Amino acid sequence: MTILPFNIPPVAGREIQYLTDVIASLRFSGDGAFTAKCQDWLTAALSVDSALLTTSCTSALEMAAILANLGPGDEVIMPSFTFVSTANAVVLRGATPVFVDIRQDTQNIDETLIEAAITPRTKAIFVVHYAGVCVEMDAINRIARQHGLIVVEDAAQALLSTYHGRPAGQLGDLGCFSFHETKNITSGEGGALTIANPAFSKRAYVIWEKGTNRRAFRSGFVDKYTWIDCGSSFLPSEFTAAILLAQLEQAKRFNTERCAAWHRYHEGFGDLEQQGKVRRPIVPAHCLHNGHMYYLLLPSQAERDQTIAKLAADGLFAVFHYIPLHSSPAGQRFGRTHGALSVTDDTSARLVRLPLYAGMDVTATDRVLDRVHAVLA
Numbered sequence: 545m546t547i548l549p550f551n552i553p554p555v556a557g558r559e560i561q562y563l564t565d566v567i568a569s570l571r572f573s574g575d576g577a578f579t580a581k582c583q584d585w586l587t588a589a590l591s592v593d594s595a596l597l598t599t600s601c602t603s604a605l606e607m608a609a610i611l612a613n614l615g616p617g618d619e620v621i622m623p624s625f626t627f628v629s630t631a632n633a634v635v636l637r638g639a640t641p642v643f644v645d646i647r648q649d650t651q652n653i654d655e656t657l658i659e660a661a662i663t664p665r666t667k668a669i670f671v672v673h674y675a676g677v678c679v680e681m682d683a684i685n686r687i688a689r690q691h692g693l694i695v696v697e698d699a700a701q702a703l704l705s706t707y708h709g710r711p712a713g714q715l716g717d718l719g720c721f722s723f724h725e726t727k728n729i730t731s732g733e734g735g736a737l738t739i740a741n742p743a744f745s746k747r748a749y750v751i752w753e754k755g756t757n758r759r760a761f762r763s764g765f766v767d768k769y770t771w772i773d774c775g776s777s778f779l780p781s782e783f784t785a786a787i788l789l790a791q792l793e794q795a796k797r798f799n800t801e802r803c804a805a806w807h808r809y810h811e812g813f814g815d816l817e818q819q820g821k822v823r824r825p826i827v828p829a830h831c832l833h834n835g836h837m838y839y840l841l842l843p844s845q846a847e848r849d850q851t852i853a854k855l856a857a858d859g860l861f862a863v864f865h866y867i868p869l870h871s872s873p874a875g876q877r878f879g880r881t882h883g884a885l886s887v888t889d890d891t892s893a894r895l896v897r898l899p900l901y902a903g904m905d906v907t908a909t910d911r912v913l914d915r916v917h918a919v920l921a
């Protein structure tokens with residue numbers, strides 16, 4: 545039995561060459577030539593004011609929480625259907641995640657529920673572009689402007705996805721990307737903070753450099769290198785940046801390959817949807833996604849769990865996704881909910897993600913299509 549894994553991290557080709565260049569340069573720590581090239585790539589591709597490489601999306605979210613000036617008692621509105629890092633960043637500042645429900649169609653935060661969740665303590669909205677499909681940013685930015693809130697995009701899954709033609713990471717004030725091996729491009733562990741609102745750029749460099757004015761010092765703008773703000777070691781080494789550059793150079797190709805597999809699945813499951821046996825992803829016409837994920841919604845949790853088990857018995861690795869944060873022990877301790885989160889609970893119980901990776905061939909997608917059809921026959 546050949547095993548079909550859920551994910552295979554992509555290899556771009558130039559990783560070793562660039563690592564060799566780093567070794568030859570004898571510049572190993574962060575913020576060197578490869579970091580600059582990656583940051584220039586992101587700044588140009590996403591048309592943002594600036595971009596900073598980080599050691600993960602988790603650390604980019606933590607930087608965003610510092611930049612948003614979150615403190616004890618402050619509240620941040622976010623979905624419960626997300627990865628723990630979205631909420632941890634807020635909790636680490638002593639602030640409270642306020643979970644609202646998601647939309648039935650995209651599994652993204654339901655923008656119509658946000659306004660009612662705002663209190664005098666609300667400081668920010670952290671949105672998540674689930675499966676690389678962008679949230680309804682126009683409505684969210686309108687609410688944020690009216691209430692003076694900062695908008696942070698958790699764009700971990702959304703590199704090069706667009707909303708009305710504009711790239712994720714440029715749609716709010718700050719954007720957070722992941723280059724973990726489960727994402728579309730990878731440096732093993734890695735991430736980036738993109739800064740769309742230039743008001744945040746200067747302070748972001750300080751936080752990134754452990755709270756020092758090292759950048760201004762190196763550029764000759766100040767004559768002393770000193771501690772001026774809080775910060776941490778958020779920057780990756782040049783080794784990470786070298787691998788990331790090789791991957792960024794191939795990002796469009798990887799996304800195109802993922803989208804090809806995504807569309808084969810989508811066409812192949814049309815009949816099952818018509819028979820009411822699955823629901824396929826719904827992508828609004830104004831959102832172009834990056835093929836990050838293909839998922840199905842099964843009629844019940846029992847059928848979902850059975851499907852996962854039967855596929856696994858055939859060596860096909862399909863997986864469920866988030867346990868809603870509001871129902872997790874830490875979510876109950878640190879967060880609160882606004883309204884019922886019934887769509888979140890229901891989605892979490894019925895969603896299954898199928899194997900998808902760059903370079904996935906027709907044989908592999910056909911194998912999954914055949915097995916899912918057999919299981920649900």
Ligand SMILES: *Cc1c(COP(=O)(O)O)cnc(C)c1O
Nearest residue numbers: 600601602627629700722723724
């Ligand atoms: C993967 C992911 C993260 C975490 O990314 P890391 O780079 O592993 O820290 C955060 N949020 C979402 C939505 C993710 O999918």
